[in-house]
Amino acid sequence: MMNCESGSPYIDFSKDTNDLAEGSEGWKNLCKQVGEACKNFGCFQVVYNQAPVKLHEELLMGMKELFGLPDETKEKNVHSKPHRKTGYLNKIEAAPLLESLGIINAHILDEAQAFTNLMWPDGNPAICPTIHSVDKMLEELEGVVRKMIFENLGVGDYYDSNIKNSDNVFRVLKYKAPRSDESDIGLPPHTDKIILTVLYQDINGLEFLSKEGQWLQTQPGTFTVLAGEALVAWSNGRIHAPTHRVIMKGGKDRYSYARFGTPNDGATVEIPKELIDKDHPLQFRSFNYMDFLQYLYANPHLDNPLKMYACIGAV
Numbered sequence: 556m557m558n559c560e561s562g563s564p565y566i567d568f569s570k571d572t573n574d575l576a577e578g579s580e581g582w583k584n585l586c587k588q589v590g591e592a593c594k595n596f597g598c599f600q601v602v603y604n605q606a607p608v609k610l611h612e613e614l615l616m617g618m619k620e621l622f623g624l625p626d627e628t629k630e631k632n633v634h635s636k637p638h639r640k641t642g643y644l645n646k647i648e649a650a651p652l653l654e655s656l657g658i659i660n661a662h663i664l665d666e667a668q669a670f671t672n673l674m675w676p677d678g679n680p681a682i683c684p685t686i687h688s689v690d691k692m693l694e695e696l697e698g699v700v701r702k703m704i705f706e707n708l709g710v711g712d713y714y715d716s717n718i719k720n721s722d723n724v725f726r727v728l729k730y731k732a733p734r735s736d737e738s739d740i741g742l743p744p745h746t747d748k749i750i751l752t753v754l755y756q757d758i759n760g761l762e763f764l765s766k767e768g769q770w771l772q773t774q775p776g777t778f779t780v781l782a783g784e785a786l787v788a789w790s791n792g793r794i795h796a797p798t799h800r801v802i803m804k805g806g807k808d809r810y811s812y813a814r815f816g817t818p819n820d821g822a823t824v825e826i827p828k829e830l831i832d833k834d835h836p837l838q839f840r841s842f843n844y845m846d847f848l849q850y851l852y853a854n855p856h857l858d859n860p861l862k863m864y865a866c867i868g869a870v
């Protein structure tokens with residue numbers, strides 16, 4: 556694993572295509588790097604060349620068009636699931652520079668099509684396949700990363716059922732450059748409450764907190780992976796979910812897009828028995844993920860909601 560200048564781990568998936576063949580030496584080596592990065596930082600950069608630069612550029616162009624639509628049009632993308640990052644967010648108090656749209660299952664062509672039809676009733680033939688291809692690529696990458704994490708924890712067998720009990724949201728985000736009298740905080744410090752986030756940013760700004768309490772930069776031009784609280788619980792506390800934030804710099808609007816992998820509506824987060832032993836006593840009770848989201852929604856200002864909600868001894 557390489558550390559880039561700012562200290563954030565940097566893992567290259569694109570050195571050799573064989574590295575992505577499960578079971579190969581290269582694969583095992585990547586599993587180790589990914590696993591270590593998740594335990595020590597909970598955030599890392601991935602170089603993944605399955606994504607042609609042109610595809611990012613097309614999506615970024617499409618996003619500019621999308622955010623340029625009237626608010627009434629964007630508002631048509633209503634929250635289809637409570638407490639999920641779907642729907643249209645604009646001018647929220649905690650993040651006044653941010654505007655974002657979330658789409659569930661954009662990796663399925665019909666879903667991407669339904670979203671584009673809603674935004675462009677007269678059609679916008681270019682953007683639909685772009686959204687669809689990008690989310691498909693993110694689905695693949697997130698799957699590879701998740702598999703590597705599970706393998707590294709020694710519980711690779713749980714991967715298929717875990718994916719089956721997962722949901723996803725593809726989200727596009729725009730942060731307006733702050734005026735001189737506005738705060739430069741694009742998104743205040745938070746942890747993601749899901750399993751994994753895979754994100755791409757056009758210019759930098761996303762920072763995460765190291766275990767030592769330092770803000771580390773992430774880089775544009777590569778994918779950023781962030782572990783979330785559901786993975787912390789599931790891994791019996793082995794994985795770290797870092798606090799992260801967006802700081803606006805350079806006087807430019809900033810665009811990012813991400814796929815959020817989350818437990819699905821009925822899912823129970825339950826620690827695999829293989830991850831419980833005398834050195835790693837059970838840290839979190841099993842819980843229904845939707846109940847946890849409801850708890851978060853009802854208690855938005857807790858410092859460590861997962862601990863309050865599910866930590867053995869805290870309940």
Ligand SMILES: O=C(O)CCC(=O)C(=O)O
Pocket residue numbers: 728742747754756760761799801811
């Ligand atoms: O836009 C970004 O870089 C970060 C987005 C983020 O952290 C989130 O949506 O949870």
Ligand SMILES: [Fe+2]
Pocket residue numbers: 745746747799
């Ligand atoms: Fe986040």
